[in-house]
Amino acid sequence: MxxxxxxxxxxxxxxxxxxxxxxxxxxxxxxxxxxxxxxxxxxxxxxxxxxxxxxxxxxxxxxxxxxxxxxxxxxxxxxxxxxxxxxxxxxxxxxxxxxxxxxxxxxxxxxxxxxxxxxxxxxxxxxxxxxxxxxxxxxxxxxxxxxxxxxxxxxxxxxxxxxxxxxxxxxxxxxxxxxxxxxxxxxxxxxxxxxxxxIADKAAEYPQLEGKSFIYANLVPGGDTSIYTDLDSRPRFLQALGLTMAPVVEENIKGEEFYITWSNENLDQLDSDIFLSWVASQEVADSLASDPLLGQIPAVKNGSFVADADPTRTVSISAINALSIPYALDNVVPLIADAATAADNAK
Structure with missing residues (x-):
């Protein structure tokens, strides 16, 4: 690279x-x-x-x-x-x-x-x-x-x-x-x-990222939804690209915690321009939009979400470091940019 x-x-x-x-x-x-x-x-x-x-x-x-x-x-x-x-x-x-x-x-x-x-x-x-x-x-x-x-x-x-x-x-x-x-x-x-x-150069290639609100989570059909805070390296990476954490997440962080658990009954309150999640399999990724609960997330409804079942992409930003960042820039950022474009089209 x-x-x-x-x-x-x-x-x-x-x-x-x-x-x-x-x-x-x-x-x-x-x-x-x-x-x-x-x-x-x-x-x-x-x-x-x-x-x-x-x-x-x-x-x-x-x-x-x-x-x-x-x-x-x-x-x-x-x-x-x-x-x-x-x-x-x-x-x-x-x-x-x-x-x-x-x-x-x-x-x-x-x-x-x-x-x-x-x-x-x-x-x-x-x-x-x-x-x-x-x-x-x-x-x-x-x-x-x-x-x-x-x-x-x-x-x-x-x-x-x-x-x-x-x-x-x-x-x-x-x-x-x-x-x-x-x-x-x-x-x-x-x-x-x-x-x-x-990182700055890659962000400049995708101006649609600037200022977009995001939520990064782990979606599990039938299970609890975990939402990562800015203590975690994944949201930090997104913020470095010019995105901002959705207010609904910031308002619910109680202290020094890496994630918060969100009730599936309130998934419709997870308002953000972009929603990103790592998931266990492509089958799970394909099922999200039609899931009766997870499909209520606004960004999922709008199609401005990323459900990534690729574990290598996931690990590249899960414990992000100077060696993994170039891979993430080339392989993860384009997915986020597509979701940002979908968010613009949904307005």
């Missing part, structure tokens, strides 16, 4: 260093981090929800837990020694198209000797598997670590935890924190700027 090529061109010197050598476990974090040590002086101290973590020297072996963290490292051209399998929205490699592209470009494709170790987090953090990678640092800036999780991981290596709210770290802050931990702060700030520029 264009953004990925631009990043790699800007970091050509670092990539050249990367290609010269790699750890036996496939970690290229050693070369990338130490290559910028003169710029980012160690030790560095990173504050987070559980206190602060001091990293004494540029890490050579980087392990990731939870979503988005391994992807952010890859966006900074650092291949982790270990990372979680993508078990929702993933492909046969337990990765995604954007992860595969990054690994291919860093000579660390899954199945090769330089590839990261992958571990399942279906039952929670794989502590033993993480420990087996012998990491110098564990990145979890976007995660839901408990105090117990943090304490266990800290016995393995220094941990970069989330700054305030579990699973609430904006992708920009995730990028900054991980960049600092890896000795790549300047690269992280450039990556943020490039990515924000790419």
């Amino acid at each position: 264009a953004l990925s090529r631009m990043r790699r061109a800007a970091a050509a010197a670092a990539v050249a260093v990367l290609s010269l050598s790699a750890c036996s476990t496939g970690a290229t974090g050693e070369n990338q981090a130490s290559g910028t040590a003169a710029e980012d002086q160690f030790p560095v101290t990173i504050e987070h929800a559980f206190g602060e973590t001091t990293i004494e020297e540029a890490p050579e072996r980087v392990a990731a837990v939870a979503w988005a963290n391994a992807e952010t490292a890859l966006a900074l051209d650092v291949v982790p020694v270990g990372m979680p399998l993508i078990e929702f929205g993933g492909n046969d490699h337990g990765t995604t198209p954007w992860i595969d592209e990054a690994l291919d470009g860093l000579d660390a494709s899954i199945g090769t000797e330089n590839a990261p170790v992958q571990y399942s987090e279906a039952d929670g953090i794989a502590f033993d598997d993480v420990a087996a990678t012998d990491p110098d640092v564990i990145i979890a800036a976007y995660s839901g670590l408990s105090q117990e999780d943090y304490d266990k991981l800290s016995r393995i290596a220094p941990v970069v935890a989330y700054p305030e709210t579990a699973y609430g770290t904006p992708w920009q802050e995730t990028t900054s924190m991980i960049g600092k931990a890896l000795g790549r702060s300047a690269e992280a700030e450039q990556l943020i700027a490039d990515t924000e520029h790419a």
Whole structure:
């Protein structure tokens, strides 16, 4: 993709260093981090929800837990020694198209000797598997670590935890924190700027998005409707494109919550220009308009809604990060723009 090529061109010197050598476990974090040590002086101290973590020297072996963290490292051209399998929205490699592209470009494709170790987090953090990678640092800036999780991981290596709210770290802050931990702060700030520029450019391609109100939810025929708040990365992504959260959602947020549950008896009150939902299957998506309850949502009636049954598209914005954003821009935004056009036509 264009953004990925631009990043790699800007970091050509670092990539050249990367290609010269790699750890036996496939970690290229050693070369990338130490290559910028003169710029980012160690030790560095990173504050987070559980206190602060001091990293004494540029890490050579980087392990990731939870979503988005391994992807952010890859966006900074650092291949982790270990990372979680993508078990929702993933492909046969337990990765995604954007992860595969990054690994291919860093000579660390899954199945090769330089590839990261992958571990399942279906039952929670794989502590033993993480420990087996012998990491110098564990990145979890976007995660839901408990105090117990943090304490266990800290016995393995220094941990970069989330700054305030579990699973609430904006992708920009995730990028900054991980960049600092890896000795790549300047690269992280450039990556943020490039990515924000790419978002603005994509929004400019679809002027019909500007100012449209939206609701992002999970619709389940016969079940409760969950509506995501702006603590969640999906609404944040839509807001970055120029859309605004529907007033009916903002008025019903009671505190720091990622979603609110909406009674199906009141679905006709969910007024917005655009309504977006991830759904479990294409069959569910096709049934929404005719569902006696869900069909009462104004945007569903108007045809200005997106019911996305593609798990890869869904995961690209569910834990959005600098590596997944280009994919989301190319594959999710056009769907939203079509709904915005339908909203205009319905007026």
